[in-house]
Amino acid sequence: MALKRHGFLLSSLAVGVALGALALSIGFAAKAYPHDATPTAAMPQGWSYPFSCCSGFDCREVPDASIVEGARGYEIRVTHELIPMSDPRIKESPDGRFHWCSVAGAADGRTICLFVPPRSF
Template sequence: MMRQPLHSLSGGLAVGLAIAAIALAAGFVAKAFPHDALPSAAKPQGWSYPFACCANYDCESVPDAAIVEGARGYEIRKTGELIPMTDKRIKDSPDGQFHWCAHRSGLDAGKTICLFVPPRGS
């Protein structure tokens, strides 16, 4: 009687491909880290944008002239978008400067994700 091998070449190949697929998927599920705002006088060590706002590349410090504060909210001059004062995308700026987080591409390109604003009256 002839013995059959415990596994065949195709079975070994399937297992190898499954292991490779799991390893590849694990590489895509890397831990998400927010990126950092540049140091400023108020925050000499810098600070980190929350990942929910930036997806690791969507935030930047913008000059005061880029954002217009009015009675109805904050207007992003570059896009004309108006964000009401009560909008949950408005965040306190840890360094007292404006920081704008917006989608960089796709259908939502230029749409605000978060806007960090200095204390009012500054």
């Protein structure tokens, strides 16, 4: 009887270790693509944010209405931050949509990068 319990404990431990390893591998797999933009019609495979702009949670697509293009540059409506068109944080958006990268992904954070649609979109 003691051997059966011992064998059950060992097999339970093995299953636990296997499940833990699986959970870790899934967790790492989910984190393997933290810099990717959501696929769109223009870019069905999506695209990757440059590491210099994104630490895995800093960047996201934003509605056109949240960015105002003016003669002096781009205004981030939520923060009222004005980014001149010549600012190196301005990047051309591969999918023709606005993407905003802010410090720690905060809605009120300072802009790291702003991906803007090319004028042809």
